[in-house]
Amino acid sequence: MVEVLRTGLYDSIQDLGRLGYQHLGVPTSGAMDQYAASLANSILGNQPEDAVLEFTLLGPSLRFHISTAICITGMQSDAKINGRSVSNNTVININQQDRLSFGQRILGSKGYVAVLGGFQSENVMGSRSMYQNITQKPRILKNDQLSILQLTLINRQPNAHVNTPVSHFNSAQLEVFKGMEFNRLSRVQQDLLFKKEFMVSKDCNRMAYPLEGCLENNLESIITGPVLPGTVQLTPSGQMIVLMRDCQTTGGYPRILQLTEMAINQLSQRAPGEKFTFKIA
Amino acid sequence: MSSYKLTYTRFSERSILIQWPEEIDPKIHKDLLRYKENILKYSKDIIQVINTYNALLLAYTTIEVDYKNEIERLKLLRTKTLAIEPLQTKLWKIPVCYDVKYGLDLEELAAAKNSSIAQLVQWHTEAVYKVYFIGFLPGFLYLGGLDNRLIMPRRQRPRPQIMKGAVGIGGNQTGVYPNASPGGWNIIGNSPITFFDAKAKQPCFANAGDNIQFVAIDINRHAEIRDQIDHGNYKLESEVGNG
Numbered sequence: 001m002v003e004v005l006r007t008g009l010y011d012s013i014q015d016l017g018r019l020g021y022q023h024l025g026v027p028t029s030g031a032m033d034q035y036a037a038s039l040a041n042s043i044l045g046n047q048p049e050d051a052v053l054e055f056t057l058l059g060p061s062l063r064f065h066i067s068t069a070i071c072i073t074g075m076q077s078d079a080k081i082n083g084r085s086v087s088n089n090t091v092i093n094i095n096q097q098d099r100l101s102f103g104q105r106i107l108g109s110k111g112y113v114a115v116l117g118g119f120q121s122e123n124v125m126g127s128r129s130m131y132q133n134i135t136q137k138p139r140i141l142k143n144d145q146l147s148i149l150q151l152t153l154i155n156r157q158p159n160a161h162v163n164t165p166v167s168h169f170n171s172a173q174l175e176v177f178k179g180m181e182f183n184r185l186s187r188v189q190q191d192l193l194f195k196k197e198f199m200v201s202k203d204c205n206r207m208a209y210p211l212e213g214c215l216e217n218n219l220e221s222i223i224t225g226p227v228l229p230g231t232v233q234l235t236p237s238g239q240m241i242v243l244m245r246d247c248q249t250t251g252g253y254p255r256i257l258q259l260t261e262m263a264i265n266q267l268s269q270r271a272p273g274e275k276f277t278f279k280i281a
Numbered sequence: 282m283s284s285y286k287l288t289y290t291r292f293s294e295r296s297i298l299i300q301w302p303e304e305i306d307p308k309i310h311k312d313l314l315r316y317k318e319n320i321l322k323y324s325k326d327i328i329q330v331i332n333t334y335n336a337l338l339l340a341y342t343t344i345e346v347d348y349k350n351e352i353e354r355l356k357l358l359r360t361k362t363l364a365i366e367p368l369q370t371k372l373w374k375i376p377v378c379y380d381v382k383y384g385l386d387l388e389e390l391a392a393a394k395n396s397s398i399a400q401l402v403q404w405h406t407e408a409v410y411k412v413y414f415i416g417f418l419p420g421f422l423y424l425g426g427l428d429n430r431l432i433m434p435r436r437q438r439p440r441p442q443i444m445k446g447a448v449g450i451g452g453n454q455t456g457v458y459p460n461a462s463p464g465g466w467n468i469i470g471n472s473p474i475t476f477f478d479a480k481a482k483q484p485c486f487a488n489a490g491d492n493i494q495f496v497a498i499d500i501n502r503h504a505e506i507r508d509q510i511d512h513g514n515y516k517l518e519s520e521v522g523n524g
Contacts, residue, residue: 019328019340020329021329021484022329022331023329023330023414024419024420024477024484024485025415025418025421025485026419026479026484124479124480133460133477133479134419135479177291177293180290180298222303223304223334223335224333224334224416224423225333225336226298226331228292228293228296228338248417248418249331250414250416250417258292260294261293261294261344
């Protein structure tokens with residue numbers, strides 16, 4: 001069991017998401033940065049669908065009540081075991097009673113902790129990803145006890161270490177496809193969309209990243225249609241909203257761009273106030 | 282026979298969107314549900330097909346899809362879709378308590394419509410509503426068929442919390458909040474029915490294409506049904522239909 005001594009800003013259990021239930025209005029959910037979450041599992045030798053702990057901007061403080069091994073990926077923030085610094089992207093052996101804590105954010109915005117065999121929180125509709133009204137708990141709270149398996153690491157490669165390029169965390173350009181209503185924008189609007197710098201708003205969350213930096217909007221709303229994580233909507237005020245992993249399944253705002261899978265991962269690593277431009281994939 | 286002009290577009294790295302003309306029309310909806318059935322029957326690598334009023338979103342398990350070939354295959358499949366049998370649909374009878382205890386905006390709505398609450402309830406329960414799709418929130422049914430006389434703009438200020446089961450009117454739409462959530466619709470009643478249960482084998486009783494009708498119940502019957510649901514011995518009434 002893993003005890004939550006202190007929470008970060010927003011901690012939850014996530015996996016690859018709840019696929020196949022969107023026709024019931026159920027959000028896909030899953031790790032915001034699927035690349036970083038998968039990397040943590042693969043370094044540990046876990047299955048790709050094993051559940052990891054996701055945190056945002058500030059990590060939680062955890063006590064392990066059984067020995068295991070973990071891997072930390074994503075956001076870099078001076079992780080410590082019992083006060084001693086440990087690295088991201090490598091296997092860390094954990095003894096009973098070890099305490100994991102995180103310091104100041106250095107790079108990125110979403111961090112991941114994978115444990116051997118994955119976190120064993122409740123599985124609803126084929127996924128352990130936490131979401132309100134689907135899982136009992138919408139997020140991790142202080143004093144929660146997260147259950148994990150009693151496993152021993154086998155086949156360990158002692159110095160296995162993988163580098164994540166810095167550009168994953170601060171890439172100045174995000175790759176996109178043209179959205180369903182892209183062609184309804186004027187030439188001027190289309191040009192501006194790829195020239196202008198946009199900034200992540202402080203209101204960003206797992207559902208959506210609103211952007212600062214408006215695009216003049218004279219498009220009519222569409223009749224409600226399908227949307228996906230990575231869909232960029234243009235709202236009547238001219239503000240753009242990038243839908244993220246917990247987004248609704250349908251929407252009525254024009255869909256002007258669609259982020260690539262990797263661009264969704266990269267955007268999820270950007271913090272409020274950070275800037276970028278869009279680029280056709 | 283259907284001769285709609287469809288567009289096929291790659292939507293993301295693992296999905297294709299098929300669009301009909303941008304209209305809310307039961308005929309378009311019926312046509313797309315038939316095509317959806319066929320696609321689900323004759324495709325591999327598709328996790329699910331999501332439909333809205335005029336679109337199908339096909340989600341693939343892999344990003345290794347040859348989209349050009351796949352779109353050609355789908356177009357070919359379309360030519361075969363016309364022959365299949367009509368869809369079996371259900372008409373669900375949804376109990377709703379239109380007491381002012383639940384219908385927070387009933388009095389305001391009646392005043393705005395220069396009418397009585399009883400009259401509003403009659404209009405709301407007489408109509409048969411088409412379930413176009415489920416979206417927005419888990420178990421939220423997008424319904425078509427609201428009586429024009431009940432059309433009412435959304436409230437100026439959305440309420441921070443609306444009760445689970447609240448029945449509302451927003452513009453020309455009506456619907457039931459499957460769970461407590463913020464919302465801007467005019468609330469006219471409450472249904473004791475569970476619209477979404479993540480643990481159930483079939484989390485939402487209704488499917489796109491079904492019809493529903495609201496049945497007025499009093500406050501005691503509301504409590505009774507709620508209690509029966511909690512004890513697992515309530516069965517929602519339905520009739521089989523064909524469209």
